[in-house]
Amino acid sequence: xxxxxxxxxxxxxxxxxxxxxxxxxxxxxxxxxxxxxxxxxxxxxxxxxxxxxxxxxxxxxxxxxxxxxxxxxxxxxxxxxxxxxxxxxxxxxxxxxxxxxxxxxxxxxxxxxxxxxxxxxxxxxxxxxxxxxxxxxxxxxxxxxxx
Numbered sequence: 001x002x003x004x005x006x007x008x009x010x011x012x013x014x015x016x017x018x019x020x021x022x023x024x025x026x027x028x029x030x031x032x033x034x035x036x037x038x039x040x041x042x043x044x045x046x047x048x049x050x051x052x053x054x055x056x057x058x059x060x061x062x063x064x065x066x067x068x069x070x071x072x073x074x075x076x077x078x079x080x081x082x083x084x085x086x087x088x089x090x091x092x093x094x095x096x097x098x099x100x101x102x103x104x105x106x107x108x109x110x111x112x113x114x115x116x117x118x119x120x121x122x123x124x125x126x127x128x129x130x131x132x133x134x135x136x137x138x139x140x141x142x143x144x145x146x147x
Contacts, residue, residue, distance in 0.1 A: 022106050029099050036099070040092040047085040054078040 057078050061069035069075050 026103050026106055029103050033096050033099050036092050036096045040089050040096075043085060043089040043092065047082060047089060050078065050082040050085055054082055 054075065057072075057075050058069050061072045061075055066072060070079070
């Protein structure tokens, strides 16, 4: 009998350790997500600044009389910088999505819950009594309408 309790205690302890480990890992992963979002916000500010500079340089080259401002090296460099910053920001969002997938996958492997005490199964409920047949006396005959 004591072996059963030891086995149950061991299973309970293993389950508790598994949940603790999973919660700790997922908290760490959520911290990584927070860091990635902070980095993505900073990179978004840099990308917005690069786009403003691109617009300024584009407008300046138009004012100088250039018919196709995209061929000017300053404008094409600004375009490349803006594209690079957007690519890095997108990479961070992909990393956040991968971390979220890891968090979801961590909870899929949950062990089955351990019962506290082995209890006998509950008895089956009694079937309901059959419905009573209606009697003819219960039915009221229809009365003709009074005129």
